Amino acid sequence: MGLRDILTGRHQVKGPAPDRLFAISTAYVSLQAEHGIEPAGSAAIVFQSLATSEFESTLKDMEEVVTATGGDSGTTVETQDDSYGYRWMILRNPPGKPSVEDLAVGINAVSSSIETAGFGERLLCAVFGFTDAKGQRIYFIYNYKRGSWYPFVPAAGSAPTESAPKERATERELQLKAQMSADLPMEPEIERWFPLWGIPI
Numbered sequence: 001m002g003l004r005d006i007l008t009g010r011h012q013v014k015g016p017a018p019d020r021l022f023a024i025s026t027a028y029v030s031l032q033a034e035h036g037i038e039p040a041g042s043a044a045i046v047f048q049s050l051a052t053s054e055f056e057s058t059l060k061d062m063e064e065v066v067t068a069t070g071g072d073s074g075t076t077v078e079t080q081d082d083s084y085g086y087r088w089m090i091l092r093n094p095p096g097k098p099s100v101e102d103l104a105v106g107i108n109a110v111s112s113s114i115e116t117a118g119f120g121e122r123l124l125c126a127v128f129g130f131t132d133a134k135g136q137r138i139y140f141i142y143n144y145k146r147g148s149w150y151p152f153v154p155a156a157g158s159a160p161t162e163s164a165p166k167e168r169a170t171e172r173e174l175q176l177k178a179q180m181s182a183d184l185p186m187e188p189e190i191e192r193w194f195p196l197w198g199i200p201i
Contacts, residue, residue, distance in 0.1 A: 017113050020147050020185050021108055024140060027183035028100040031130060034177055039140060040129035041098035042090065042201035048122040049087040058117045059089070065113075066091065066106045068161055072104045080200060086124060088200055103128065111144065120144075129201045136169075138176070139199060140184070150186035151176040152195055166197055 031037040049055070059079070066077045066089075074094035082086050091106045093099050107126045114123055123144040132160040139152040153176070155167035173193065177186050187193060 006113065020149075021111070021126065021142055022104055023149070023184050024142070025101045025104045027140075027180060028130075030180065030183050036133040037130045038132075039098040039100050040131050040137070040201065041083075041093035041095070041104040042104075043100075043107055043126065043128045044088045044090045044199070044201050045107050045126045046086050046088055046113065046124040046196075047119075048085065048124065049081065050119065050122060054117070055119060057142060058113060058119070059087075060108050063089065064115045066098070066109055073097075075099075075102050075106060077106070082198055090201055092201075100128065125196070127199060127201065129199075136172075138172075139196070141194075141196065143187060143192070143194075146187055146192065147185065149180075149184040150187040150190075150193040152193065154197075166195070168195055 028039055032039075063077055063079065066075070074097065076092050078092075079089050083115060089110055091103050093102065111123055111126070114120060125144060126142040128140045128142075130140065132138055134156075135168060136156055137154065139148055141152050142149050151171045151173045153169040155169050174190075180186065
């Protein structure tokens, strides 16, 4: 397995994860053309950190890889820890040049590396940011353990931070599920649509 295989998604991780993750690379076309929802140019992968040199070395290597491969497109990468003990690896496209495809390749590179290193059980989810015509932030969340997507929409007027009111636009989320079920493998059990507060993208 070579670096090119990881970056192009040819390396298979457990189950149908790569194909299901990359569904966002085509689904965003429907979001734009049919529903007026634009990519925000940012995505993140969330996982439980592990205080071992091997795990930290894996993450450092992948951050360098994503930074290097994002050189042509200008995609940047950074990491941060939240108050719940999770680590976020955040990818951002250059301002005004959103590329869902580049973000998906980068996210897949990170998850593939974590899987290959034997830490796949620590993967939580991937998050892709979008904005609708009213300026409302919309997130599509990919649950690695379930191999499925679901929408998460913080209620209008509440910033997605840990100190903001934790209210979600459930009706809007259900509408998005109905609109995008043909494009994304949606999580059928709505009780598993876990909210993520404090999303840093």
